[in-house]
Amino acid sequence: MEITQDVEPDYTFHKEGCTANHLTPFDKPDGFYKQGKTLNNSQRWQCKVCKKKTSILPNKRQSTTYRQKRNDILPMFAKLLLNKMPISRTCDILEIGVGTYYQKLEWLYRCCLEFLEKYETTPLDNMSFKEMWLNTDKMHYNLNNVRKKGQGGQKYFGLEDSQVQTYVVVSADALSRYVFRSDVAYDWEMTVEDLKYDTVIYKEDHLNDFSKKNNRLDFSYYPQEPSPKDTQQPHEYRAELNNFNKRMQYVDGLHVNPTYTTIAHYWLIKQLVKASEWRMISDNDSSIITAFFRVFSKEVRTYDAHHFLCSIDKNKSRKQCLEEFDDAKSDLLDWGFHRGYETKNLRKLAYLSLKELFETHQFHSEIKTPKQSYNVWAKNPITHPLALRDKGFHRVDCTTDLSSLEPKDIAKIVINVNDNATNSFIQQIRRRLSILERPLMTARGDGKSYIYANFNPKYAQYALTILRTFYNFCETYKSADGKELTPAQRLGVTNKVFDLKDIIYLR
Template identity: 65%
Template structure:
């Protein structure tokens, strides 16, 4: 994940001398005295001439000096980005821009690299200078189905054995609850792997001992059974056929979602300087396990707390709206019964929670022969503030809050929601055609993933492009102001546009 989110200048192999030059070991970098400076090229790069053989050589511009070097159809970059973020299918984009599919994916990779460079300048460096007293992080996963296709030359009647037509692929998203800034969005897929399991000989080890255990289905390369092996020869050939068949399809392997989430959270921990952490997730075991592993010390010292937020997704929109209206009525009635003179639903909700936590606890006391300790009680409550599209939500806390007063616990619970990740996931579905929801087939007997992406490599690139645009260019109105998530987080004071990202202005 560090590798695919880093950009490095291409190392050029320059020829500064003619064949047979006696100074062929000299370069302008190690022996500048052996060269004349012959002005600059039309792209602004220095031109050198060898003093012995008189050969002239101009340096290649780096990515910061030229956005058009080695780029065909550089005039379509801005329109390409707008079409990509407007859920325009690949074929329609190629027709509008009059480019081929190969050029389309070249432009996608170019824009992805530009976004990484923009994030390095406007995200990584500013976050190193900021320390947050309290960071509220909402983490969630979405699943899209990958269209599994064969590599070129692997089709036809000779390859009758096929793999599953669709693979469920996980995307892990983490965003700030308060500003809705999306810190990371990672696809659980490794498209640049080196299958050296033949050298490791790990086919008979436990999963936890394997180097490639993060690949659930292909964590080892099958080895022929030995004399003392209990594996049959037929079983060996079955496993060998499976992995050889997989190699005929698109490059890369799916990674276990827990491995991806652990790395995802660890990288956020290195990126963000925070004194205390607050996590909001659903009951996904991979998310809970990852938080416990990455933030073990902080949880033990009560510097980190983990909250659960659950919504009943079987409700209709009508039922959700009815709950929303009824929750407002109940809050106002509760305030009138206690003589509270305010029309602020948020203030009423806070006071109601404060009263509730004088007797309600998310933990229980367990007594043993030697001592008494606290355990998670699995005792959730309904948040008094409902939403118009999802109704009431259930909230809980799995860490120890016994040292806090009811007022402090109520203040924490007021912030427990998953709106930040839900909003960004909806943006993924609505803005990226390769990750949109499945369509109903013409017969009406199932779902069709006709527009679904066939290579998670490009899904990762598209989501990163969308994340950059969403954080720095997409302003939304809240509390009377219209700002981008980056402005609300406090790492920038202006709204950017796509041209700022493409041309690094």
Template identity: 50%
Template structure:
């Protein structure tokens, strides 16, 4: 086993083809000073629907997510098209001002007026280029490269200088091992001795001091021991703590590469229920060293809301991904350079490379003669932009961009015939799922359920409601004369009867007799409330009208978000830097004293915990104590920290 290192930020994990050609770049440079920003952008509006191409694992992929995201609309997922009829209308139009969000709107039906009408669908326009960049980022931070080193096995005058131990071992003597237990080779001709890097079988602690503390460090990390206390227990400095964290992160990525990625590549699932949610935590936004003179300058909030998107299998509780909406490798200098090259300050967000960074996705540029921005407005924007450089490096990423990249990578990771999705009413999650899984949803191999919980109930009120609902359900069964094996079976029968008079979507008939549906905001209560959270409102936002009431009831009974909630509860209870805020002694607010200021380590910590949660942490169901990986079928035993660290 060779040693591996994290993917360097200056290398690209995938090859993205720039959507801006050389000719287009020349046109931008010529027109930038001569046109108003509105005219400059209008000439390029059609590029919003242009796909972006990149190469991943030797396969060329094309992505284009600017399309209708209403699964009940006949335009759903269709590309932009211009129809050859009077006035030559387009399928979509883009609305929105240059400084606000832009929207993709479906134009009214004008080709076949007897077909189902097109609803007033609208979805936020996004930058396909920026989505590709976010996919690249998520791949990069979860990838490793073999540690390589250039060797010179010969003296300058050696006639066999082209030989290496790998190409011609007979040209060398083996001269034992050095103090690091790495092999030493000596050229038979020039007699030069060279030591090569050891592999993990030869030296488990190469280039690492205090290797013996790593298992204990891992246990302290996932048991909510604060950084200072862990340093005291292990007798290490804080710098060493973060080095160990990075080392453990690399160990987990290596372990996942073997026990997750490769195993899932060989497994195909007939059906998968994916529950997705976001964990919100507060990032301590601190000034950089030496920038204390800027303290009190009001541009950045002291505490910035940061989100982690995670998805888990409902039945096994296996967590497939957990991605932080923050890019710690980007710099404002990169933004400035990109803006000057591509003239992004005169383009709408859906055409920008770094649109995923929101207001920091483009840097202010001195107004041109035809610019509509005044000098005063420019100076104000520049001041706000420059002040960001005083704070911790990196920028927050829009939740929609991280969510789309998150689901795109899950789709490539797991082979599934039928997808079922569960989330709360989060617009970014809905847009992401409808965009990434549009082919599956259109052929009815993908369906989306909403699970909404009343968060205003106390724990006691929730339990009382649970007991009351169970009692009422049993009385209903007794009145109907039903005999049942379990509550779930009873809940299916109850929902089947309720669905005979309940509609999630309104049925309509077009003039050409074609049936179409419109979404109703008509949720239904789950017959069995949650013990600790109370009522659950359920909704179906894809077309399930082909199912019978019994089939739909059987699906609805299975809808819950327990799997992802269990993982987030574990995160809160086991990771010190992601725990819930503390109440101050004065009782006048919340304290985020343990929240970290470098999101890089949050991503590392949650990936480490995800590995431990999936492969080491057991929970009991149906009399069996198994890990999520065992329940999913990709592991045959309970792993330990020793297995993860030393890759046994």
């Protein structure tokens, strides 16, 4: 988990031979005089014995401009970043270079980490939830396929044909839409030299996958020339080495297995959020399901965690979705009228419909043996009675055992199963971040162009964290109750709407 800390240089507060050289103003301020502040608003201290004066570095609250040139452009930089402005256009508007752009991006990212440490980590540490609804989804994008510097010429002809696919894992609270994490499945600190060293030291090319130190990476070892007793043929080794070298022509670092990323993703959320019971919603993605059952294995065994599948037919047209939405509304009202219910509230009618359904329907089946009986997932989904305007009907299934719950309790749970939380944030990613937008059709119409995609996933992670902070604390949305609140307000971690200057200057 990334945290921010103030820089602590090795200060010298005393002259040589000073009898009080063991004292510092941090632990014994009584041994020093305060001698005012510098132009950067940092405190100046003077030893009472040797009279040596020392200035310390200012913290974020004392000076927002320390070691920052053109600090005045940060608010506009943040607005351009969050409004899909390409990098080159941003540089033209702000009159900065590309190097400065990435420096400002990293500075803004660190500002967001500081802000989250104060307004997310600290409040959540003092809160506990009876139920936590997690909605997880995975989006993918292709890195810009431009070769690294020095990899041009006929020697590398045809190299740009391949696309390097990268995954982003997003988890949000299904009820408040608060996004807890958005992580890129990429390790930008791993180098080829580190991989070569680990391969030689640990003999990773001869180990089973579960024993490899770097099995989380798309290339878990550096190809080694086969020894006399190896079963690998020389031509197989050359082909493997050629594939590895081709990958290294594109971008530094290595991709991480999505399952590993999601496991780490869930583990960090579990450390951040205190909840008695967990409810998880996802599509039928094996990497997400595997990660959930590993991280929440104890809670699943004690029936305190349940996993729901939300399946949507993405081949429907917008017209079909709207027709299904209208049909669902009419069907529920007709059903309620014939059952004698006076209410016309669709959510209440959907709950009553589900309650009646679960008197007979089960998501599991019972397996009996001579010694015991146990329940297994029956893969028996239902159609959710509430259709959505943009998606139509969606199907719901449960992979965990709900046999200990009454039909009314199952209905209360299933009524909340939808993927609106992650869909809403992923739409914001596509619409607000230029480097993560959907691919464009080429002018010839013969393929897709990833012209705005970034070269390094590290900067995608920076941009996602900035967007997540803005989305959670600054963007309000109107819900069924008619209130305009941010996701952070709905979750209860804050009671106000922030703006970009609050994040940048940590007001």
